[in-house]
Amino acid sequence: MVDIEKIYKDSGALLEGHFLLSSGKHSPNYLQSAKVLEDPKRAEILAKELAKQIMDYGLKIDSVCSPAIGGLIAGYELARALGVRFIFTERKDGKMTLRRGFEVKKGEKILICEDIITTGGSAMEAAQEIEKRGGVVVGFAALANRGVCNRVGSHIKRKKECKLPEDKPFFALADFDFPIYEPDECPMCKEGSKPIKPGSRGN
Template structure:
């Protein structure tokens, strides 16, 4: 049975409406707060198993899952658990993404990069560069939700110019979420005198 991913987000009050500032600097009238979905361990397990099934059915078996902190940690850990592999994470130090805490990657180790939400894929790509620098091989990207800029396996949506992920590595996600996104100078919510754009994610409040 196919999961209704949007219902999981709605039931967890994780599909927000308002005036939001995205990590890219752009504005949107909707926002996905995956932490609200993942705060329920049973739900996190269900979603991670569904994502793991996609990856396994594609014939991919990573040696390790790596997530960029902070937003990707819960999703990545649960995915690693579902796949039966180890888990590591990258984090920013003075604005630079890096591996710390004794985490190491072996030469040619097969790595899957996992986020909670894939927007343009910028943070995921930074994490990928960290493990590649140590000799790891990134075999796939994954996220619970795809904002529709990058093309995922099983979706008819085409890749958009904003996507930063490479074309030769597959992206797996459970659902596409397509929202309006505006540059600040063109944001109708700003022009209509709406409340100031807020950042409810991990880099804001």
């Protein structure tokens, strides 16, 4: 069994401070998956562990799709572990779009994969783009779950902020249930601290 929390800590990828998340919420903790995935062997190990969960569940998948840019390495390695093709969506003029000649067959079963899922907003944007083109989104996956959505095999209950559909499975290697605040309720802001925005949309 892979100890993903230890891997994040050993990689210097479990950060503490005052962070602005992609969802717009604030948190004293941040997971910098790029630091974990910079080691190809480590990325392969994590993807194989995630693939095992999915295969044990019995989910039929034709392809893996990730929203760029954060989910690209995790999604590619997961597709490789599952033996299926990999595609990705990316933002154009602020809208998640399938480009670069990628096509989706009608009825194609597609798993959406992120590095980390908090509310699942970006994953759902990718899912909507896939379904608009005739694909069928059969589930969601991530290396880490921020504790807002409930994943397969976890005791954590779904929170109202979760945007993933309740009728489709969500797979992740571990839950990181850190405090998350709305900006106007953030205790760190009230103390005069200003959040920084790491990750693919910051630094």
